[in-house]
Amino acid sequence: MTQSIEQHTGARVARIRKQRGLTQQGLAMRASISKPLLSKVECGQKPASPALIAACARALGVSTSDLLGQPYAKELRRDRMDALIQPIREGMENWDVALDWDTAPRPTALIRADVQHALVQRRQAQYTDMVAGLPGLIDESVQAVHLSTGEEQRLAYECLAGTFRCVFTVAWNFGYIDLATVALDRLAWTAPRTDEPGLAAMHAYLRAQTTMSSGRYDIGVRVIDRALRELEGQEARRPGGIEAMRGVMQLRAAVIAGRMKDREHADARLAEARAIGLRTGELPDFGVTWGPVNVGVHAVAIASEMDDFGRAVELAKDVRIPSGWTRSRAGHHWMDLGRAHAWADHPEQALDCLQRARRIAPQQTRYHPTVRETVLALKRRERTRNNSLSQYAEWVGI
Numbered sequence: 001m002t003q004s005i006e007q008h009t010g011a012r013v014a015r016i017r018k019q020r021g022l023t024q025q026g027l028a029m030r031a032s033i034s035k036p037l038l039s040k041v042e043c044g045q046k047p048a049s050p051a052l053i054a055a056c057a058r059a060l061g062v063s064t065s066d067l068l069g070q071p072y073a074k075e076l077r078r079d080r081m082d083a084l085i086q087p088i089r090e091g092m093e094n095w096d097v098a099l100d101w102d103t104a105p106r107p108t109a110l111i112r113a114d115v116q117h118a119l120v121q122r123r124q125a126q127y128t129d130m131v132a133g134l135p136g137l138i139d140e141s142v143q144a145v146h147l148s149t150g151e152e153q154r155l156a157y158e159c160l161a162g163t164f165r166c167v168f169t170v171a172w173n174f175g176y177i178d179l180a181t182v183a184l185d186r187l188a189w190t191a192p193r194t195d196e197p198g199l200a201a202m203h204a205y206l207r208a209q210t211t212m213s214s215g216r217y218d219i220g221v222r223v224i225d226r227a228l229r230e231l232e233g234q235e236a237r238r239p240g241g242i243e244a245m246r247g248v249m250q251l252r253a254a255v256i257a258g259r260m261k262d263r264e265h266a267d268a269r270l271a272e273a274r275a276i277g278l279r280t281g282e283l284p285d286f287g288v289t290w291g292p293v294n295v296g297v298h299a300v301a302i303a304s305e306m307d308d309f310g311r312a313v314e315l316a317k318d319v320r321i322p323s324g325w326t327r328s329r330a331g332h333h334w335m336d337l338g339r340a341h342a343w344a345d346h347p348e349q350a351l352d353c354l355q356r357a358r359r360i361a362p363q364q365t366r367y368h369p370t371v372r373e374t375v376l377a378l379k380r381r382e383r384t385r386n387n388s389l390s391q392y393a394e395w396v397g398i
Helices: 009-019 024-031 035-042 050-060 064-068 073-078 082-091 108-123 127-147 150-174 177-194 197-214 217-231 239-259 263-280 292-305 309-316 327-343 347-360 362-366 369-381 387-396
Strands: none
Touching (some): 009 035, 009 050, 024 050, 035 050, 050 239, 073 082, 082 127, 082 177, 108 327, 127 150, 197 217, 197 239, 239 263, 239 292, 263 292, 292 327, 309 327, 327 362, 327 369, 347 369, 347 387, 369 387
């Protein structure tokens, strides 16, 4: 069963608002947004920005996933993706208890190679293949932690941290926020045991992501700044990786500032990130995509976060995605740009961007709320039937 074009995020806000017995004025006051904006969002005339969604969710006492309609259960069942989630839930039950195995786990080096491969699949948005092997890798990593010492044990903890990073990504992207929170807690426990500052920074980077969903932007900025201070003077096995983490954390702070509609702060954080990128060049490490290209991609996304869609389109003209670049980041860029084009009243360019996102990272694109909301906006504004748009909408589940 496909989703109606009237089942957009604004319509969900209106439905839950009425269930709570609130008027538009009442919700607007609670969420600290303007009533005219809320009215236009509820009827689909204006986009429901991530910041507005977070503010309304807090005011209504629900999660952002409730307003976004996640997880998209019917579509996940259709693609049999939901069947991959339960084994992960079961696998996440153990992170610190040795199992009574008849055989020893594989050497840590072999486990680590498989975890590194899973991290590559994560960056390339190949979630089906990645998820299938995660429960076994979690158990093996736990066993290796308990049956090794010294550097071998430290590497086993790194393996465990890598699996939790992968779980967080797939759970977050598919809308299983409860599972993502568990993965983040497990990473908080594991990261200090790796004796690798970059992984502690990774935990802060992901924690700041969850604060954006809840609208606690003040906490997110403080988490990032504390992590940046803690990296100062740290000895690291991968100094380049530490620079990459500094860079992406500045980008995360810039996105938070964008959601706060604080352009000056966002621009300052982007400038910090740009300076790091000029020093390092393209430098993927710790499972992140880092470098000057990602700074440009984030500048586009932040302009869109601030509802400055014309500026986002202009900034995108200077972005050149290199061949072989990380598919998850490239796909996200085209989703963000598609949204900007849609609300700048460029429907053909918007659909072209969404098609690019689909070709680059189909699994990520199909289940991303930005794509769904953009398609719904294009369908509502459609004057004559567009077969390409109809086919895309059907593929998404609309």
